Amino acid sequence: MKILILDDKIENRRFLKGILSEKGHNIIEVDNCVDAFKLLSENGFELIISGILQPVLDGLQFCYRVKNNEKTKNIPVIICAPGSTDEKDLKYLQNLGADGVINYEIPEYEFTTKLNALVEDISKGLVKSKVPISGIDKSVLQNYSRYFIQKIVGITTKYQTVFDSAGDGIMVMKDYKFVECNKRATEIFGCDEKDIIGRYPYEVSPEFQPDGRESKEKAIAMMDEALSGKLVHFEWRHKKLDGKLFDTEVSLKRFELPDGVYLLALVRDITEKKRALEQLRQSEELFRAIFESARDCIFIKNKALKYIMVNKCTANLFGMECNEIIGKTDNDLFGPDDAQKNVSEDLRILNGEVIESFPEKIIRGKRLKFHTIKVPLRNEKGEVWGLCGIARDITEYENVKQDLIKSHNRLQLISNNIEEVIFILDMDLKFTFVTPSIKILGYEIEELLENGIEKLLTAQSYVDVMKLLKEELEIEKLPKTDKERSRVLTLQIRKKDRSIIWADITLKFLRDGEGKPNGILGVARDVTETYEAHQQLNRSYKQLDRLLEGVVTALASAVEKRDPYTAGHQRRVAELTVAITKELGVSKDMIDYLHIAALLHDVGKIYVPAEILAKPTSLTPAEFEIIKTHSQVGYEILKPVDFPWPIPEIVLQHHEKNDGSGYPRGLKGNEIMIEAKILCVADIVEAMMSHRPYREALGLEQAIGDISKGRGIKFDPDIVDICIKLFKEKGFRFTK
Numbered sequence: 001m002k003i004l005i006l007d008d009k010i011e012n013r014r015f016l017k018g019i020l021s022e023k024g025h026n027i028i029e030v031d032n033c034v035d036a037f038k039l040l041s042e043n044g045f046e047l048i049i050s051g052i053l054q055p056v057l058d059g060l061q062f063c064y065r066v067k068n069n070e071k072t073k074n075i076p077v078i079i080c081a082p083g084s085t086d087e088k089d090l091k092y093l094q095n096l097g098a099d100g101v102i103n104y105e106i107p108e109y110e111f112t113t114k115l116n117a118l119v120e121d122i123s124k125g126l127v128k129s130k131v132p133i134s135g136i137d138k139s140v141l142q143n144y145s146r147y148f149i150q151k152i153v154g155i156t157t158k159y160q161t162v163f164d165s166a167g168d169g170i171m172v173m174k175d176y177k178f179v180e181c182n183k184r185a186t187e188i189f190g191c192d193e194k195d196i197i198g199r200y201p202y203e204v205s206p207e208f209q210p211d212g213r214e215s216k217e218k219a220i221a222m223m224d225e226a227l228s229g230k231l232v233h234f235e236w237r238h239k240k241l242d243g244k245l246f247d248t249e250v251s252l253k254r255f256e257l258p259d260g261v262y263l264l265a266l267v268r269d270i271t272e273k274k275r276a277l278e279q280l281r282q283s284e285e286l287f288r289a290i291f292e293s294a295r296d297c298i299f300i301k302n303k304a305l306k307y308i309m310v311n312k313c314t315a316n317l318f319g320m321e322c323n324e325i326i327g328k329t330d331n332d333l334f335g336p337d338d339a340q341k342n343v344s345e346d347l348r349i350l351n352g353e354v355i356e357s358f359p360e361k362i363i364r365g366k367r368l369k370f371h372t373i374k375v376p377l378r379n380e381k382g383e384v385w386g387l388c389g390i391a392r393d394i395t396e397y398e399n400v401k402q403d404l405i406k407s408h409n410r411l412q413l414i415s416n417n418i419e420e421v422i423f424i425l426d427m428d429l430k431f432t433f434v435t436p437s438i439k440i441l442g443y444e445i446e447e448l449l450e451n452g453i454e455k456l457l458t459a460q461s462y463v464d465v466m467k468l469l470k471e472e473l474e475i476e477k478l479p480k481t482d483k484e485r486s487r488v489l490t491l492q493i494r495k496k497d498r499s500i501i502w503a504d505i506t507l508k509f510l511r512d513g514e515g516k517p518n519g520i521l522g523v524a525r526d527v528t529e530t531y532e533a534h535q536q537l538n539r540s541y542k543q544l545d546r547l548l549e550g551v552v553t554a555l556a557s558a559v560e561k562r563d564p565y566t567a568g569h570q571r572r573v574a575e576l577t578v579a580i581t582k583e584l585g586v587s588k589d590m591i592d593y594l595h596i597a598a599l600l601h602d603v604g605k606i607y608v609p610a611e612i613l614a615k616p617t618s619l620t621p622a623e624f625e626i627i628k629t630h631s632q633v634g635y636e637i638l639k640p641v642d643f644p645w646p647i648p649e650i651v652l653q654h655h656e657k658n659d660g661s662g663y664p665r666g667l668k669g670n671e672i673m674i675e676a677k678i679l680c681v682a683d684i685v686e687a688m689m690s691h692r693p694y695r696e697a698l699g700l701e702q703a704i705g706d707i708s709k710g711r712g713i714k715f716d717p718d719i720v721d722i723c724i725k726l727f728k729e730k731g732f733r734f735t736k
Contacts, residue, residue, distance in 0.1 A: 001123050002026045002044050006036045006062065007051035010197065011179045012080070012104070016049060019112050020119065033057040037065075040072050047122055049078045060096055067097030067132045074129055076122045078115075080104055097132035108260055169248075169267035174260060176200055176223055188248070188269045190240040201265075206239050226252035226263055235270070246271045297370075297391040300377070305329055305346050308386070317393070319364060334361060349374045349387045358394075368395045424510065425520040429453045429465070432519065440526070442496030458500065461491035465507075469520075472509070476517065483515060484508075490531065493524070502531040569686060572734045574598035576682035576723070579732055583722045584678075593645035594675050600647065601654050601679055604634030631655050632664050646673065654679040657714040677716045681707055681723050686734070700727060 003025050007013050013029045020027055028045075030036045033054055039045070048066065052059040059079060066072045076099040085093070085101055093101050100118045102111060121127045169185030171178050178196050186193055189204060196204070201223070205215040219236075226232040232252040239245050251266040291298055297314040301307055307325050315322045318333060330339035338361060345355055354375045361368055374389040419440065424433035431448045438445060441456070448455065454462045468487055475481055486508035493503045503524045510519035577598040581591050605613060608630055612623050619627065635652035653676035656662035658669055662680075688703035704724055711720040726732035 171265040173263040421524040458492040597650040604630030
């Protein structure tokens with residue numbers, strides 16, 4: 001037979017199809033009346049099996065319309081009711097045209113037998129097609145439907161309301177598959193009902209559960225245990241359609257219906273619960289870590305004032321293990337006298353007070369001082385059940401504190417009596433601290449605090465301080481600096497009576513915890529007398545310098561008087577010597593004494609006969625030997641003078657050559673003083689460029705050419721290069 005099955009529940013359609021297909025019937029399924037009418041417009045259907053509850057049009061109205069339609073009135077209709085029916089109910093259904101009625105509530109075997117028998121009777125023509133009562137108007141038909149639905153499925157409606165509004169997911173399984181679920185279940189799984197129905201539990205789960213078991217194997221085991229009649233409760237990890245995993249608590253319960261054995265699954269999403277538990281675990285772990293690693297003593301007492309928890313610091317203080325202290329009282333640990341003080345305090349805390357104290361205790365023979373805070377501990381009802389205490393050993397801190405007080409007092413005594421003025425400036429150069437010794441300047445401390453240092457300094461001294469501060473701040477930008485460096489300035493300080501004194505002021509940055517400057521420490525010492533003495537000494541030095549210069553000039557002039565043809569030679573050699581020396585970047589002191597040496601380098605010629613010095617023709621070998629003695633003679637003349645510089649030695653060596661061809665001692669290379677090497681080059685260049693009795697001046701080019709030939713042989717190469725550079729690039733010329 002060609003049979004049309006109409007039912008909005010897929011499990012009912014599959015149930016009916018399974019029974020009828022075994023008998024070889026051609027089954028067509030449909031889940032609503034609209035589609036059913038469309039299919040019935042085609043010929044060939046020999047039987048209609050319909051449920052009662054249908055969308056749009058219920059099964060009763062559908063049956064009535066089928067039986068009142070000319071094309072379909074002869075097709076038999078079997079109504080499958082979800083509940084029990086009595087004689088009155090059967091009469092209603094027959095009046096609507098139903099040819100047979102079967103209840104889903106009867107056992108599956110009985111249902112199958114009845115359905116097969118009824119279908120077989122219809123196929124053999126043994127069941128006469130019912131004709132509905134004519135003239136039933138729409139309102140009467142609706143009353144029929146309403147009556148029947150309320151009677152038959154009233155309990156189902158209540159069940160469905162509870163089912164759909166439940167806070168947990170409710171899922172029904174048969175043959176290990178989901179056959180029904182409520183709205184909350186779809187919300188938990190994040191999908192529609194169609195995505196769940198017909199699937200196995202392990203198909204909406206990851207491959208493995210957190211305990212390592214395969215989901216399929218474990219799910220079957222859990223369902224088998226529930227099917228055996230046990231109430232099974234366990235945690236399960238599910239997977240949503242988007243792949244996201246979530247944890248649930250699942251309860252499985254076996255129940256039976258006429259059509260078979262089912263499992264009821266209550267599913268509760270515990271993701272938030274697990275997260276909260278994990279946070280609680282982490283919080284407890286953190287508390288335990290802090291509790292155990294704290295360097296303060298932490299302890300908890302119950303209302304009997306017995307220790308129920310202590311950390312390692314507390315146990316170490318008493319030289320015990322933590323478990324040795326648990327259960328003890330203060331009387332056991334401190335003795336009756338100290339314990340009584342603790343008990344009085346602890347009772348106040350158990351009455352709700354929070355107490356901070358600084359008790360002293362004798363523990364293991366040592367007197368120790370503590371900073372202690374104790375607070376009451378309360379349960380969920382707010383009732384005090386114990387107390388928690390934190391005690392920090394501040395004995396060493398107190399000792400340091402006392403030492404600091406003593407040190408401060410000593411420093412105060414010193415600052416009140418020293419002559420130096422010690423002060424602190426902020427980075428805006430305003431005073432934040434000044435020692436009482438400021439009174440030597442006529443000021444009171446209060447007059448300077450919050451004022452700037454410019455109140456004490458002359459204008460130029462203030463400029464000097466600002467310049468130094470700028471330099472120091474630039475140094476601070478360098479990657480590596482000496483954090484302990486200090487600078488000393490000699491500055492003019494204006495006293496309150498407007499008189500001026502000189503002071504050496506040592507300045508040093510004060511720094512914050514990161515090493516950055518946040519203030520300036522200064523120490524000022526009156527050096528007026530010393531400064532003025534130095535000034536007088538400097539004036540004396542300058543006077544001596546002028547005297548020395550006069551003597552040197554006089555000696556040089558004495559030589560030139562005997563040799564008028566070389567007049568100005570020593571002065572010009574001194575000019576070139578100084579210029580070369582400056583290019584070498586040596587000290588000013590060396591420049592000064594080389595200048596003197598150059599002015600005196602030919603002083604030995606004072607012993608050479610005038611006729612030899614002024615001879616207009618070439619000298620004989622004997623005469624040249626006499627000339628050569630002037631270096632040694634000059635040395636002998638100058639040696640008795642107590643010069644602070646090696647001037648006699650420079651004069652002695654100024655004709656020595658690098659290759660040993662010079663005189664008077666034929667020195668070589670490093671045996672010759674650098675000062676003598678400079679003087680040698682300057683002497684030769686000036687002599688070649690100047691007129692002599694026996695020849696005309698040879699000129700600059702020949703002089704440069706001559707020293708260039710001797711570069712690295714007779715003359716120091718660096719000095720030759722500097723000399724040539726002076727003339728060629730820097731435009732050096734002798735003054736007239």
